[in-house]
Amino acid sequence: MLSVVENFKSGKLEVADLPAPLCRAGYLLVANRASLVSAGTERAAIELAQKSLAGKAVARPDLVRQVINKVKRDGLAATIQAVRSRLDTPIPLGYSSAGVVIEVGEGASEFTIGDRVACAGAKYATHSEVVCVPKNLCVKIPEGVAFEDACYVTLGSIAMHGVRQAQMSLGESAAVIGCGLLGLLTVQILSASGVKVFAIDIDEKKLSLAKSLGASGGYLSTSAELANRASDFTSGQGFDAVLITAATSSSEPIRLASAVSRDRGRIVVVGDVGMEIRRRQFYDKELTLTVSRSYGPGRYDPNYEERGVEYPIGYVRWHERKNFEEFLSLIASGKVNLKSITTHQIPIAEAATAYDMILGKAKEIFIGVVLSYSDAPAMSRRVSLREASVTGEEKTGVGFIGAGAFASSVLLPALGKVKTAAPIAIASAGGLSARHAGKKFGFEYAASDYGEVLKDKNITAIVIATRHNLHARQAAMALSTGRHVFVEKPLALDMEGLEEVRKAYNAAHKVLMVGFNRRWSPHAAAARSLFAGTTRPLTINYRVNAGAIGQESWVQDATEGGGRVLGEVCHFIDFAAFMTGALPQTVFAMRTGGAGALAADADSVVVTIGFSDGSAASIVYVASGDTSFSKERIEISGGSATAVIEDFRKTLLYFDGTSKQTRTLSQDKGHEKELAAFFEGIKYGRQPVSFEEIYAVSAATFAVEESLALGRPVTVARI
Numbered sequence: 001m002l003s004v005v006e007n008f009k010s011g012k013l014e015v016a017d018l019p020a021p022l023c024r025a026g027y028l029l030v031a032n033r034a035s036l037v038s039a040g041t042e043r044a045a046i047e048l049a050q051k052s053l054a055g056k057a058v059a060r061p062d063l064v065r066q067v068i069n070k071v072k073r074d075g076l077a078a079t080i081q082a083v084r085s086r087l088d089t090p091i092p093l094g095y096s097s098a099g100v101v102i103e104v105g106e107g108a109s110e111f112t113i114g115d116r117v118a119c120a121g122a123k124y125a126t127h128s129e130v131v132c133v134p135k136n137l138c139v140k141i142p143e144g145v146a147f148e149d150a151c152y153v154t155l156g157s158i159a160m161h162g163v164r165q166a167q168m169s170l171g172e173s174a175a176v177i178g179c180g181l182l183g184l185l186t187v188q189i190l191s192a193s194g195v196k197v198f199a200i201d202i203d204e205k206k207l208s209l210a211k212s213l214g215a216s217g218g219y220l221s222t223s224a225e226l227a228n229r230a231s232d233f234t235s236g237q238g239f240d241a242v243l244i245t246a247a248t249s250s251s252e253p254i255r256l257a258s259a260v261s262r263d264r265g266r267i268v269v270v271g272d273v274g275m276e277i278r279r280r281q282f283y284d285k286e287l288t289l290t291v292s293r294s295y296g297p298g299r300y301d302p303n304y305e306e307r308g309v310e311y312p313i314g315y316v317r318w319h320e321r322k323n324f325e326e327f328l329s330l331i332a333s334g335k336v337n338l339k340s341i342t343t344h345q346i347p348i349a350e351a352a353t354a355y356d357m358i359l360g361k362a363k364e365i366f367i368g369v370v371l372s373y374s375d376a377p378a379m380s381r382r383v384s385l386r387e388a389s390v391t392g393e394e395k396t397g398v399g400f401i402g403a404g405a406f407a408s409s410v411l412l413p414a415l416g417k418v419k420t421a422a423p424i425a426i427a428s429a430g431g432l433s434a435r436h437a438g439k440k441f442g443f444e445y446a447a448s449d450y451g452e453v454l455k456d457k458n459i460t461a462i463v464i465a466t467r468h469n470l471h472a473r474q475a476a477m478a479l480s481t482g483r484h485v486f487v488e489k490p491l492a493l494d495m496e497g498l499e500e501v502r503k504a505y506n507a508a509h510k511v512l513m514v515g516f517n518r519r520w521s522p523h524a525a526a527a528r529s530l531f532a533g534t535t536r537p538l539t540i541n542y543r544v545n546a547g548a549i550g551q552e553s554w555v556q557d558a559t560e561g562g563g564r565v566l567g568e569v570c571h572f573i574d575f576a577a578f579m580t581g582a583l584p585q586t587v588f589a590m591r592t593g594g595a596g597a598l599a600a601d602a603d604s605v606v607v608t609i610g611f612s613d614g615s616a617a618s619i620v621y622v623a624s625g626d627t628s629f630s631k632e633r634i635e636i637s638g639g640s641a642t643a644v645i646e647d648f649r650k651t652l653l654y655f656d657g658t659s660k661q662t663r664t665l666s667q668d669k670g671h672e673k674e675l676a677a678f679f680e681g682i683k684y685g686r687q688p689v690s691f692e693e694i695y696a697v698s699a700a701t702f703a704v705e706e707s708l709a710l711g712r713p714v715t716v717a718r719i
Contacts, residue, residue: 003128005090011050019431019448021132029103033147036096037369039358040247094127096154098147108135116141118153129377139324142332156327159185161296162270166241170194175239178246179206192335230260238262251276295320342368381449395422399453402465403433414672472497476504488515493562511681519578520670523651527643534639537614541635545625570701576617584700586610588713
């Protein structure tokens with residue numbers, strides 16, 4: 001299928017051929033018929049991408065601070081690799097479309113195949129022949145409303161939410177500053193609400209169009225007569241509300257709005273404008289300033305948008321989906337006219353023409369630019385990236401499932417250094433990241449359906465780097481097809497999933513490895529060698545300054561990510577098991593903050609683990625520390641010796657009254673060595689880490705959760 005994508009590193013645009021996406025639970029698969037190019041938002045995104053690295057840094061100082069902190073914690077080399085990977089990530093453009101439902105995910109039964117729907121949302125309602133959109137970002141299109149009109153739904157809801165924020169009532173007056181696409185929609189919605197509208201813009205033609213669409217008056221913002229015309233329009237009182245729908249880095253729209261507002265008037269910023277405010281103007285009139293947030297309540301709430309959780313109408317009357325529906329109703333009733341706003345309709349294959357216009361490369365007047373699509377989109381879930389090559393006996397054909405940030409920045413570069421690995425197929429649910437990573441790392445083809453990988457007879461080994469809830473099922477499926485499996489941590493989110501993998505492993509007699517990479521670090525090897533001769537138990541203190549992760553993250557979702565204990569603490573339990581050479585037996589854990597704790601405090605846990613050889617480990621996992629402070633410090637003592645590992649960059653060994661220090665040029669957490677060990681295990685037919693140990697570490701992680709819930713020590717399950 002065709003899709004418009006942008007490379008954030010270079011700003012290059014491409015109409016790419018991608019695998020068609022899969023339909024997820026709670027989502028709809030929609031064949032687009034039309035999508036709207038948002039000139040302001042998309043132009044800003046492209047212009048940012050086209051800036052130099054220094055220009056991006058000036059534009060996004062918040063990201064620069066994150067980079068500086070990462071250098072302090074992880075070192076320069078690891079940071080450069082992560083930044084390069086993130087900059088090189090392709091971005092799908094577009095966020096407002098309309099089309100026909102071709103597949104309905106589980107839990108979205110209010111829709112049926114064949115429904116005409118309007119779709120919203122960045123990453124979802126993109127300029128693509130087929131899109132996968134959460135049900136709460138889709139609404140049915142009323143009879144008589146064309147796709148090319150319905151695709152305005154997102155911009156319309158932005159305008160509508162801005163109007164709601166202005167709290168207008170019948171007979172009041174409003175000024176709209178900026179009569180581009182968003183402003184013209186705002187003019188019509190205000191007019192339909194019985195509000196007297198005055199349009200302000202720098203372009204006489206746009207003012208004329210605004211008046212034809214419902215504005216009762218208007219004037220050029222550059223004219224010295226504007227103040228008098230605005231005063232005459234409001235009988236000398238000033239406007240009850242001013243809505244700013246312009247797009248400019250200048251703060252002049254804010255100053256203009258305060259000048260034409262009435263005493264105690266309301267100013268709503270809907271567009272992207274400068275926000276330098278002159279206090280005196282606001283103080284003298286006691287003005288109210290509101291920044292309108294996108295489509296309305298529900299925006300940026302993953303529980304609403306992605307997980308389909310509805311808001312009760314008694315508490316939230318006009319959430320974003322209701323705004324979508326009401327905007328389409330205004331189109332159906334003729335109160336919003338889009339025919340005179342849509343200046344261009346361009347086929348998706350010729351999308352470059354549209355972007356030449358909005359970037360000013362083609363000197364052509366435009367307002368609404370709509371991309372159109374075929375009635376029969378390509379639905380292949382696999383695209384070829386290079387010619388297939390013959391995999392000899394000395395090479396292992398590899399299928400890779402998952403192409404997210406970690407896979408692209410860490411695992412795939414490490415895989416590329418394994419000489420016996422032959423990359424064949426890579427899959428991701430959306431298809432875009434798989435295509436990009438596949439081309440970059442030399443795979444033969446990319447797919448959106450990992451079933452394509454599982455049925456490829458040339459693939460001997462499967463690497464799984466998807467979201468946590470998929471690991472156990474995908475690992476068990478891959479084992480059941482006779483493949484060797486490397487699966488990122490955690491192996492499973494519960495005992496049921498762990499048992500599923502155990503049964504598949506016992507039946508398959510193939511190599512299974514979990515991405516507990518720290519045990520493969522040269523720092524771990526140096527520390528373990530110090531205690532190689534001792535038979536006495538070890539005492540381990542492992543402090544992790546993990547930093548906060550917002551509750552909106554998929555990692556925090558109990559179903560998808562499992563939370564931070566299952567997703568992260570498992571790493572450190574495995575490391576302690578490696579150092580002791582023993583299995584975890586008992587676990588006691590407590591969470592900081594108690595009932596009603598802040599999220600970051602609730603994510604902080606202290607875990608004590610007793611091992612089968614008498615060793616004990618304390619894991620202090622902190623989510624509320626300063627992110628510029630070092631992330632990991634490990635102290636291991638036993639047999640009259642002590643080892644200290646600092647962020648896997650430096651190791652200090654203390655023994656016989658002396659000390660020894662080792663360093664690596666950059667942080668080395670063992671990712672390359674773990675993948676090398678996996679493929680070596682395949683070559684020689686041996687398990688790099690015993691399944692008994694893999695099982696015990698996973699069970700110990702579940703025991704941590706159980707101990708947190710019960711408030712007492714818990715015995716770890718064994719095979």
